[in-house]
Amino acid sequence: xxxxxxxxxxxxxxxxxxxxxxxxxxxxxxxxxxxxxxxxxxxxxxxxxxxxxxxxxxxxxxxxxxxxxxxxxxxxxxxxxxxxxxxxxxxxxxxxxxxxxxxxxxxxxxxxxxxxxxxxxxxxxxxxxxxxxxxxxxxxxxxxxxxxxxxxxxxxxxxxxxxxxxxxxxxxxxxxxxxxxxxxxxxxxxxxxxxxxxxxxxxxxxxxxxxxxxxxxxxxxxxxxxxxxxxxxxxxxxxxxxxxxxxxxxxxxxxxxxxxxxxxxxxxxxxxxxxxxxxxxxxxxxxxxxxxxxxxxxxxxxxxxxxxxxxxxxxxxxxxxxxxxxxxxxxxxxxxxxxxxxxxxxxxxxxxxxxxxx
Numbered sequence: 001x002x003x004x005x006x007x008x009x010x011x012x013x014x015x016x017x018x019x020x021x022x023x024x025x026x027x028x029x030x031x032x033x034x035x036x037x038x039x040x041x042x043x044x045x046x047x048x049x050x051x052x053x054x055x056x057x058x059x060x061x062x063x064x065x066x067x068x069x070x071x072x073x074x075x076x077x078x079x080x081x082x083x084x085x086x087x088x089x090x091x092x093x094x095x096x097x098x099x100x101x102x103x104x105x106x107x108x109x110x111x112x113x114x115x116x117x118x119x120x121x122x123x124x125x126x127x128x129x130x131x132x133x134x135x136x137x138x139x140x141x142x143x144x145x146x147x148x149x150x151x152x153x154x155x156x157x158x159x160x161x162x163x164x165x166x167x168x169x170x171x172x173x174x175x176x177x178x179x180x181x182x183x184x185x186x187x188x189x190x191x192x193x194x195x196x197x198x199x200x201x202x203x204x205x206x207x208x209x210x211x212x213x214x215x216x217x218x219x220x221x222x223x224x225x226x227x228x229x230x231x232x233x234x235x236x237x238x239x240x241x242x243x244x245x246x247x248x249x250x251x252x253x254x255x256x257x258x259x260x261x262x263x264x265x266x267x268x269x270x271x272x273x274x275x276x277x278x279x280x281x282x283x284x285x286x287x288x289x290x291x292x293x294x295x296x297x298x299x300x301x302x303x304x305x306x307x308x309x310x311x312x313x314x315x316x317x318x319x320x321x322x323x324x325x326x327x328x329x330x331x332x333x334x335x336x337x338x339x340x341x342x343x344x345x346x347x348x349x350x351x352x353x354x355x356x357x358x
Contacts, residue, residue, distance in 0.1 A: 007100035011259030011275035024354030046153035050083030078234035103224035103260035139215035147221035152305030245294035310347030313337030
């Protein structure tokens with residue numbers, strides 16, 4: 001079977017690894033470099049790892065596995081009837097087409113937005129690293145996991161870091177968990193400005209509705225926008241993302257979507273770990289082994305500097321602290337999700353327990 005994968009991110013590469021022994025696999029990738037670990041970009045920017053360590057697989061590795069990797073290749077149109085993909089470097093036929101097109105950074109549209117940077121690709125990381133090293137500081141717009149990972153790693157290296165968030169909460173968590181994360185990162189020197197609306201960005205400052213915050217380097221990290229252009233223009237059903245079922249089938253037969261570009265009933269997963277899990281479930285289905293993905297069960301592990309945190313299971317408004325590092329969330333009187341601070345062994349034990357109870 002000819003499997004064409006559009007995108008060489010965590011979902012695309014994991015699917016290729018799962019299928020190359022049994023199928024003819026082609027990866028179409030618009031960037032000019034092989035797969036690199038995007039969750040490590042914050043470590044690279046902070047100088048905690050070298051650029052070469054971002055690349056787990058060499059070009060030779062792809063050749064050895066028989067994976068046809070087409071770099072610098074942009075997919076422009078899917079011909080559904082002919083089952084082909086038109087690119088800037090030719091047309092490719094498929095038996096199964098997998099869209100792993102990822103996402104773009106979400107931006108705030110305000111005066112001075114041209115002074116902001118975003119972080120999604122290695123090129124983005126190189127630009128940001130150069131500016132941060134030159135100025136010794138960074139202001140991050142957004143209190144999500146990508147921004148907080150970067151804040152933790154940079155502050156660990158002695159850089160001056162500020163985080164501006166429009167809500168009173170970090171990572172969409174509740175008041176208690178926000179306070180604990182904030183307190184820990186403040187110990188590293190991170191400065192927080194919560195409940196701020198940004199009005200404009202100047203050359204050396206961010207102006208909010210409450211104050212003017214000096215910073216010569218500004219990163220916008222307020223989430224992602226699933227990349228659906230190819231799917232939408234080719235006639236697939238889309239919303240925020242490319243609409244899929246629990247097996248990652250799209251609205252068109254023999255076309256699938258995984259990772260940040262996929263949406264199931266309003267849910268876009270948005271982590272590298274989830275994309276890799278999507279790939280494993282889809283690989284099983286393509287091998288004839290029926291499998292489904294539980295979009296409601298979350299399994300996310302982060303590390304903000306030296307402070308690890310895990311979010312596992314399903315989250316509700318009914319939460320209680322079990323101990324100083326574990327907050328449980330309940331539905332119908334039973335625990336369906338937990339947030340664990342610092343003790344990742346305990347987090348993995350909870351994940352196993354909660355998965356077994358499904």
